[in-house]
Amino acid sequence: MTGRVLVLGGTAEARRLAERLVAEGVDVLSSLAGRVADPVLPPGEVRVGGFGGTAGLAAALDGVAALVDATHPFAATMTAHAATAAAATGTPLLRLQRPGWTEQAGDDWRWVDSLEQAATVVAGARSVLVTTGRQGLAAFAGLTAHCVVRSVDPPEPPLPARTTVVLARGPFRVEDERALMTAHRVDVVVTKDSGGPMTAAKLTAARDLGVPVVLVRRPPLPEGVPVAATVEEAAVWVLRGWRERGTTRPPATRCPR
Numbered sequence: 496m497t498g499r500v501l502v503l504g505g506t507a508e509a510r511r512l513a514e515r516l517v518a519e520g521v522d523v524l525s526s527l528a529g530r531v532a533d534p535v536l537p538p539g540e541v542r543v544g545g546f547g548g549t550a551g552l553a554a555a556l557d558g559v560a561a562l563v564d565a566t567h568p569f570a571a572t573m574t575a576h577a578a579t580a581a582a583a584t585g586t587p588l589l590r591l592q593r594p595g596w597t598e599q600a601g602d603d604w605r606w607v608d609s610l611e612q613a614a615t616v617v618a619g620a621r622s623v624l625v626t627t628g629r630q631g632l633a634a635f636a637g638l639t640a641h642c643v644v645r646s647v648d649p650p651e652p653p654l655p656a657r658t659t660v661v662l663a664r665g666p667f668r669v670e671d672e673r674a675l676m677t678a679h680r681v682d683v684v685v686t687k688d689s690g691g692p693m694t695a696a697k698l699t700a701a702r703d704l705g706v707p708v709v710l711v712r713r714p715p716l717p718e719g720v721p722v723a724a725t726v727e728e729a730a731v732w733v734l735r736g737w738r739e740r741g742t743t744r745p746p747a748t749r750c751p752r
């Protein structure tokens with residue numbers, strides 16, 4: 496066993512965890528799906544592309560001391576694959592997932608379970624800011640409202656008939672979000688409950704402007720997998736095993752929340 500830690504990434508938290516662990520001398524391999532054309536790379540070794548399902552991931556866990564699933568809260572397939580492959584191979588698994596957003600006084604939030612439900616809720620709007628990412632936009636294709644679609648890379652059709660694409664990568668500032676919504680006369684915002692500070696400015700801007708927000712609920716987490724809410728909790732989980740057992744597997748304990 497090499498004692499290597501595999502971090503399933505694609506989030507700022509995954510990058511920060513890799514930075515933290517590499518600084519401690521841990522052998523880290525970060526994995527990216529390859530969805531973004533020009534990703535910000537973490538330190539340590541990086542691999543790009545799918546593993547080929549749970550069997551492929553299980554094979555990739557050979558020689559891996561611990562697996563941290565730090566993928567996005569909506570990367571449900573990868574999270575399920577991680578749980579299955581870790582259980583099949585006996586690899587300790589931690590899910591690193593930032594908390595969701597919390598409604599504050601002055602917010603007008605409407606919760607839905609899917610992008611399709613979100614599209615139904617905003618069907619009567621005039622101008623919609625869609626910040627759910629490049630994938631799944633087909634759910635909004637039937638909208639007749641003006642849609643401002645913001646994503647890191649250009650979205651692919653099908654898109655709503657009247658779409659303005661805004662290419663941008665967070666973090667975003669509240670004043671810029673207010674300006675974007677005002678310029679396009681946005682009367683509703685659609686977002687996933689991604690959580691975290693990088694993309695939260697739109698929620699503040701919507702509150703300031705009295706614009707309602709439709710939030711898509713997160714998919715559930717696999718049962719029995721310990722969850723860390725912060726990079727530091729995840730680093731402690733990895734390093735505890737590292738220090739207690741040298742280069743062997745860390746204990747699969749539940750992190751304090």
Ligand code: NAP
Pocket residue numbers: 503504505506526527528529530543544545546547548549551552565566567569570571572573574576627628630687
């Ligand atoms: P997904 O639907 O859960 O996964 C689909 C497939 O993509 C997986 O079965 C796997 O292919 C591959 N994959 C996903 N994450 C991977 C990773 N970190 N390393 C290697 N392969 C990966 O995933 P998704 O929602 O498309 O997200 C893809 C990536 O974008 C993830 O890294 C995620 O953290 C990031 N991201 C997602 C969102 C979002 O809203 N979903 C937002 C921001 C960033 P195989 O079955 O072939 O292994």
